[in-house]
Amino acid sequence: MRYDVLVLGGGIVGTSVAVHLQERGRAVALIDRRGPGEETSHGNAGLVERTSLLPIAFPRSLPALAEIVLKRYPGANYHWSALPRLAPWLLAYWRNSAPDRLDATARLMYPILSTTVAEHRALASKADAESFFRDTGWLKIHRTEEDCRAEEKSLALAAEFGHQVRHLDREETLALEPSLRPDFIAGTHWTDPHSVSSPGGVTKAYASYLAKIGGVVLRGDAGSLRQGGAGWTIGAGASQIEAREVVVCLGPWSMDVLAPLGYRLPLAVKRGYHMHYRAADGATLGRPVIDEAGGYVLTPMVGGIRLTTGVEFARRDAPKTPVQVDRAEKLARDLFPLGTRAEPEPWMGARPMFPDSRPVIDRAPRHGNLWLAFGHQHLGFTLGPATGRLLAEMMTGEPTHVDPSPFSAERFG
Numbered sequence: 001m002r003y004d005v006l007v008l009g010g011g012i013v014g015t016s017v018a019v020h021l022q023e024r025g026r027a028v029a030l031i032d033r034r035g036p037g038e039e040t041s042h043g044n045a046g047l048v049e050r051t052s053l054l055p056i057a058f059p060r061s062l063p064a065l066a067e068i069v070l071k072r073y074p075g076a077n078y079h080w081s082a083l084p085r086l087a088p089w090l091l092a093y094w095r096n097s098a099p100d101r102l103d104a105t106a107r108l109m110y111p112i113l114s115t116t117v118a119e120h121r122a123l124a125s126k127a128d129a130e131s132f133f134r135d136t137g138w139l140k141i142h143r144t145e146e147d148c149r150a151e152e153k154s155l156a157l158a159a160e161f162g163h164q165v166r167h168l169d170r171e172e173t174l175a176l177e178p179s180l181r182p183d184f185i186a187g188t189h190w191t192d193p194h195s196v197s198s199p200g201g202v203t204k205a206y207a208s209y210l211a212k213i214g215g216v217v218l219r220g221d222a223g224s225l226r227q228g229g230a231g232w233t234i235g236a237g238a239s240q241i242e243a244r245e246v247v248v249c250l251g252p253w254s255m256d257v258l259a260p261l262g263y264r265l266p267l268a269v270k271r272g273y274h275m276h277y278r279a280a281d282g283a284t285l286g287r288p289v290i291d292e293a294g295g296y297v298l299t300p301m302v303g304g305i306r307l308t309t310g311v312e313f314a315r316r317d318a319p320k321t322p323v324q325v326d327r328a329e330k331l332a333r334d335l336f337p338l339g340t341r342a343e344p345e346p347w348m349g350a351r352p353m354f355p356d357s358r359p360v361i362d363r364a365p366r367h368g369n370l371w372l373a374f375g376h377q378h379l380g381f382t383l384g385p386a387t388g389r390l391l392a393e394m395m396t397g398e399p400t401h402v403d404p405s406p407f408s409a410e411r412f413g
């Protein structure tokens with residue numbers, strides 16, 4: 001079987017790339033070893049951001065760093081065994097977390113981030129996925145005055161870019177989310193972002209739309225990709241399929257395919273966990289609630305209230321160590337009446353991340369017919385459809401809706 005383009009990886013990024021290419025007249029096969037939306041794009045917190053302009057930074061102050069090194073901050077964990085190999089990446093991440101660099105990254109990300117809600121909603125309406133979406137923003141709770149002050153830089157950027165933010169005292173926060181327990185002093189309601197009740201469900205709906213408009217969704221192993229003749233071949237079940245062009249959208253697994261082709265890009269992972277809870281006493285949530293000091297997010301999902309954790313630095317494939325779920329759960333129970341756990345063990349995923357907190361969306365530097373779209377870190381669910389549109393525009397020679405240069409693969413040399 002022959003296609004114009006093989007898109008490897010059926011997460012939100014690959015599925016969105018495939019849809020945008022098929023809509024532009026390319027014959028596309030989307031290939032995943034599982035089904036679409038069953039890995040990282042399934043297990044996230046479901047935020048479709050616009051306002052998180054400042055990247056999540058490596059701590060620069062000694063007290064904050066000490067909290068992490070001593071494993072006192074519930075939002076972070078690490079495996080000692082992973083540190084020697086990760087050290088150069090962590091150093092680069094630390095350098096990129098200097099205040100001036102964070103500010104520069106925010107400005108480079110702003111053009112694409114400002115399109116994300118509109119791009120998701122446009123795709124959702126065509127894919128009949130509107131019912132998953134909420135336009136209720138998200139709520140950050142603050143336990144101390146220090147928590148409130150920690151948000152000042154984000155608020156200044158939000159004001160500069162015209163984002164809507166409501167500052168709430170405790171009573172106003174409780175009026176917005178009446179099931180919360182008053183374990184905080186204030187809240188900030190970021191009203192521009194949207195959120196979804198099933199990120200995996202949304203990704204699957206986009207994949208069904210791909211099939212409806214003539215694309216093909218196949219099971220296959222990206223590890224069997226071979227260059228040959230006028231393009232590429234890959235094994236999908238018993239058949240060999242061929243295409244002129246390939247797009248690598250394998251999220252945390254992208255370098256598994258690219259390293260054998262000679263690429264060395266500094267991709268690492270920040271692992272994260274989730275657990276669902278039944279809500280006790282008829283409690284409800286209308287939007288994701290972020291407790292940054294506690295290092296977790298609570299989001300109402302189709303499977304219950306989903307608690308997602310912060311980051312874990314570990315080898316991608318090391319066994320799960322979900323200590324953060326236990327720690328965050330204790331804090332979350334003081335904030336919201338969580339009932340029993342809905343699953344026997346936590347889900348784990350890995351945020352694919354470059355040390356400058358920007359994805360790669362580009363043609364591969366040494367292969368004219370190989371394209372790259374991965375490394376979307378904490379914002380991959382958000383950025384999927386906008387990335388799909390941008391890469392499809394680049395591949396078809398259309399004018400691009402945002403400048404792709406911040407996402408060049410060659411920025412790493």
Ligand SMILES: Cc1cc2nc3c(=O)[nH]c(=O)nc-3n(C[C@H](O)[C@H](O)[C@H](O)COP(=O)(O)OP(=O)(O)OC[C@H]3O[C@@H](n4cnc5c(N)ncnc54)[C@H](O)[C@@H]3O)c2cc1C
Nearest residue numbers: 011012013033040041044045047222251272379380381382
């Ligand atoms: C706890 C947590 C919370 C998060 N919260 C948010 C949030 O609220 N909002 C947000 O925007 N982002 C969030 N993220 C980040 C977001 O989930 C990711 O950035 C995004 O899902 C990455 O999408 P992707 O398509 O690049 O990768 P994936 O979804 O991982 O897709 C990659 C695909 O490649 C396939 N694959 C891998 N190897 C092979 C192979 N050899 N052959 C074939 N197929 C293969 C996999 O099966 C998978 O389907 C969160 C992440 C975590 C872990």
